[in-house]
Amino acid sequence: MGKLQAVTGNQAVAEAMRQINPDVCAAYPITPSTDIMQRFSQFVADGKVDTELVTVESEHSAMSACIGAVAAGGRVMNATSSQGLALMWEMLHIAAGDRLPIVLALVNRALSAPLNIHGDHSDGMGARDCGWIQLYSENGQEAYDNTIQAVRIAEHEDVRLPAMVCQDGFIISHSIESMEYLDDKVVKDFVGQFKPTHPLLDIDNPVTYGPLVLPDYYMEFKVAQDRAIMNAKKVTLDVAKEFEKISGRSYGLFEDYKLDGAEIVLVVLNSAAGTAKDVIDEYRSKGIKAGLLKPRLFRPFPSAEVAETLKDAKAIAVLDRADSYGGFGPLYMEIAAAMMTNGSKPTLINKIYGLGGRDFFPENAAATLDELKEIAETGKVKNHKEYIGYRG
Amino acid sequence: MKLKNWKELALGSVIPEAGNADTYNTGSWRTFRPERVEENCINCLFCWVYCPDSSVIVKDEKMSGFDYEHCKGCGICEHQCPGKKGNKAIKMVEEGK
Ligand code: SF4
Numbered sequence: 001m002g003k004l005q006a007v008t009g010n011q012a013v014a015e016a017m018r019q020i021n022p023d024v025c026a027a028y029p030i031t032p033s034t035d036i037m038q039r040f041s042q043f044v045a046d047g048k049v050d051t052e053l054v055t056v057e058s059e060h061s062a063m064s065a066c067i068g069a070v071a072a073g074g075r076v077m078n079a080t081s082s083q084g085l086a087l088m089w090e091m092l093h094i095a096a097g098d099r100l101p102i103v104l105a106l107v108n109r110a111l112s113a114p115l116n117i118h119g120d121h122s123d124g125m126g127a128r129d130c131g132w133i134q135l136y137s138e139n140g141q142e143a144y145d146n147t148i149q150a151v152r153i154a155e156h157e158d159v160r161l162p163a164m165v166c167q168d169g170f171i172i173s174h175s176i177e178s179m180e181y182l183d184d185k186v187v188k189d190f191v192g193q194f195k196p197t198h199p200l201l202d203i204d205n206p207v208t209y210g211p212l213v214l215p216d217y218y219m220e221f222k223v224a225q226d227r228a229i230m231n232a233k234k235v236t237l238d239v240a241k242e243f244e245k246i247s248g249r250s251y252g253l254f255e256d257y258k259l260d261g262a263e264i265v266l267v268v269l270n271s272a273a274g275t276a277k278d279v280i281d282e283y284r285s286k287g288i289k290a291g292l293l294k295p296r297l298f299r300p301f302p303s304a305e306v307a308e309t310l311k312d313a314k315a316i317a318v319l320d321r322a323d324s325y326g327g328f329g330p331l332y333m334e335i336a337a338a339m340m341t342n343g344s345k346p347t348l349i350n351k352i353y354g355l356g357g358r359d360f361f362p363e364n365a366a367a368t369l370d371e372l373k374e375i376a377e378t379g380k381v382k383n384h385k386e387y388i389g390y391r392g
Numbered sequence: 393m394k395l396k397n398w399k400e401l402a403l404g405s406v407i408p409e410a411g412n413a414d415t416y417n418t419g420s421w422r423t424f425r426p427e428r429v430e431e432n433c434i435n436c437l438f439c440w441v442y443c444p445d446s447s448v449i450v451k452d453e454k455m456s457g458f459d460y461e462h463c464k465g466c467g468i469c470e471h472q473c474p475g476k477k478g479n480k481a482i483k484m485v486e487e488g489k
């Protein structure tokens with residue numbers, strides 16, 4: 001198969017982009033994603049890709065340039081973080097509503113204020129209602145694999161929607177881990193050619209993008225958009241199956257870690273799942289029935305599948321690295337809604353952790369599991385939602 | 393007109409037929425309509441160049457009137473019109489008067 005490498009998460013994504021060889025990329029730097037486009041622009045300068053790299057004056061322009069380029073008929077990619085994604089917000093909706101399959105590397109970082117450059121999920125979660133597919137990645141390998149698969153998912157004829165591939169800023173984007181790259185040709189064959197639906201450059205068939213759509217038609221377009229993003233669930237699984245054949249690595253809608261017979265469960269995204277899995281191992285070795293669910297596909301959210309998997313759990317803690325201030329954490333809300341769909345009612349609690357890059361330690365996972373154990377035994381909940389890992 | 397259902401529409405609200413704005417009569421919004429004062433017209437066609445709705449009709453290279461089905465009454469043509477000796481060849485008249 002491929003070659004083993006010691007690389008950072010950003011390096012891995014830049015490498016995936018080199019192998020995908022998109023037609024157009026727009027670049028505007030923002031920590032911690034800068035490194036991706038910096039490395040990629042080197043590939044452009046060295047003639048290793050055929051990409052037209054458009055340097056723009058803001059992220060709003062970057063996303064606008066991407067929208068124009070994909071509407072023209074190109075395969076388009078980009079990278080950003082935090083405020084950059086926030087500034088793209090308006091255009092994110094347009095990319096999704098216009099059904100333009102852009103792939104965006106999102107290196108998750110906290111939002112200002114206070115100004116902070118480290119990893120949390122406020123940016124990605126803030127964009128969860130923009131109509132983009134969201135894939136979350138625990139480590140550099142997953143970010144690389146997800147980037148390659150995202151191209152196929154986004155461009156699939158039943159989907160045709162933009163996708164963002166998320167990894168934790170600095171914790172993953174700037175940490176070196178060993179991972180495996182696929183061969184260039186294998187990736188090239190896997191992603192294939194982009195077949196645009198209504199390319200603006202097809203001058204024999206002129207079309208209009210972005211017209212005014214009034215109450216008599218707006219709902220119909222939104223129904224189509226919702227059906228399309230729901231189709232992404234099946235497409236994600238189909239693409240994963242094919243990807244397993246070329247990589248030997250298997251992916252699903254979420255990772256089920258020791259959930260078989262689990263009574264107490266942690267639900268957590270991205271890098272913190274790696275830390276928590278070690279603690280799950282420890283608890284399992286003590287005979288405690290603990291497990292972990294790590295969502296991979298957050299949009300569309302696989303509610304039915306998650307609910308089915310967690311239906312026999314007694315107590316579940318959902319760990320959010322972002323908050324919906326004044327409400328519950330965004331991941332918690334998904335899990336709570338999912339559990340209502342099949343009527344199973346394990347006790348749920350919500351922990352907000354790791355904001356602004358605050359470390360998530362094994363002790364944090366252990367304390368949460370101990371609390372779940374007590375809840376499972378007594379049925380009593382002290383706090384439905386609380387912040388953890390801060391000076392109190 | 394029977395409205396299309398969600399499955400019949402082009403992806404992402406794209407309009408696949410070119411130039412179909414022609415079938416949409418924007419003239420119904422108008423509050424003021426442009427009217428020609430022919431004796432002041434020097435046929436410079438500034439009005440034709442500036443009209444945002446292609447509603448100035450030109451025949452044989454001469455200004456020959458307005459397409460009131462599409463003219464939205466913005467008054468740009470009147471503003472741009474140099475006319476003859478300071479007398480404009482277009483004046484805006486309130487609809488219904
Ligand atoms: S701008 Fe005025 S003068 Fe020139 S062609 Fe139009 S109406 Fe005539």
Ligand code: SF4
Nearest residue numbers: 443463464466467469
């Ligand atoms: S009023 Fe406006 S829309 Fe009508 S002819 Fe003049 S410039 Fe065109």
